[in-house]
Amino acid sequence: MHTPFIVALDFPSKHDVQQFLRPFSGTPLFVKVGMELYYQEGPAIIAMFKEQGHAVFLDLKLHDIPNTVKQAMKGLARLGVDLVNVHAAGGRRMMEAAIEGLDAGTPSGAARPRCIAVTQLTSTDERMLHEELWISQPLEETVSHYAALAQASGMDGVVCSANEATLIKERCGASFLAVTPGIRFADDSVHDQVRVVTPRKARALGADYIVIGRSITRAADPLAAYSRLQHEWNGGETE
Numbered sequence: 365m366h367t368p369f370i371v372a373l374d375f376p377s378k379h380d381v382q383q384f385l386r387p388f389s390g391t392p393l394f395v396k397v398g399m400e401l402y403y404q405e406g407p408a409i410i411a412m413f414k415e416q417g418h419a420v421f422l423d424l425k426l427h428d429i430p431n432t433v434k435q436a437m438k439g440l441a442r443l444g445v446d447l448v449n450v451h452a453a454g455g456r457r458m459m460e461a462a463i464e465g466l467d468a469g470t471p472s473g474a475a476r477p478r479c480i481a482v483t484q485l486t487s488t489d490e491r492m493l494h495e496e497l498w499i500s501q502p503l504e505e506t507v508s509h510y511a512a513l514a515q516a517s518g519m520d521g522v523v524c525s526a527n528e529a530t531l532i533k534e535r536c537g538a539s540f541l542a543v544t545p546g547i548r549f550a551d552d553s554v555h556d557q558v559r560v561v562t563p564r565k566a567r568a569l570g571a572d573y574i575v576i577g578r579s580i581t582r583a584a585d586p587l588a589a590y591s592r593l594q595h596e597w598n599g600g601e602t603e
């Protein structure tokens with residue numbers, strides 16, 4: 365079982381990420397590689413993290429026609445990543461195709477990467493959902509509906525705000541993963557996030573994994589910030 369702390373390595377280059385990871389040397393992490401790093405460094409960065417013993421969430425949020433997603437997932441499965449994702453808004457057939465691609469690309473004897481679906485980005489609020497995206501249902505109901513659709517399509521879980529984790533567990537069951545970005549310490553800037561939750565509250569609400577980037581990667585002392593994350597997840601208070 366991986367650690368529940370997924371560190372978002374949103375850096376522009378391998379050099380920057382190596383500098384950030386230096387103080388963590390010898391500590392196996394669960395790292396998230398997103399578009400910024402992957403589009404610069406490609407599959408080699410994944411190989412590097414795996415050699416260093418880290419678990420990898422490749423967060424590319426695929427959203428395209430089913431065949432394109434299937435073929436892309438076939439390739440991603442060969443990279444040996446642990447977790448990948450799609451946008452649930454791509455629909456049932458696209459999500460099923462993602463799983464077909466992962467099954468086809470996973471080397472024999474290896475475990476298929478788990479695949480989760482983004483419900484609504486944690487930077488989205490109710491106003492944006494209604495006025496910009498023209499989705500008329502309340503945000504929580506939309507997230508819950510996308511989670512049920514993702515489950516029916518064979519997904520292993522969803523990306524959502526921790527605020528919605530309880531609702532999702534009630535609807536989809538305890539083993540359906542709730543992977544939750546938008547995590548902030550109480551005294552942090554929220555940046556561009558909207559649906560934010562503290563590490564301690566995220567756990568209480570039922571999040572399986574918390575995704576945290578800038579609160580760690582931009583901290584004056586990232587190692588201390590990571591320890592604080594563990595402390596608060598385990599119920600500790602920070603003065």
Ligand SMILES: O=c1ccn([C@@H]2O[C@H](COP(=O)(O)O)[C@@H](O)[C@H]2O)c(=O)[nH]1
Nearest residue numbers: 372398484485486545546575576577578
């Ligand atoms: O709904 C979503 C889906 C993905 N993310 C990603 O998580 C991290 C969060 O970084 P912070 O610096 O902690 O805000 C980032 O890589 C996003 O691309 C998300 O935030 N919300």
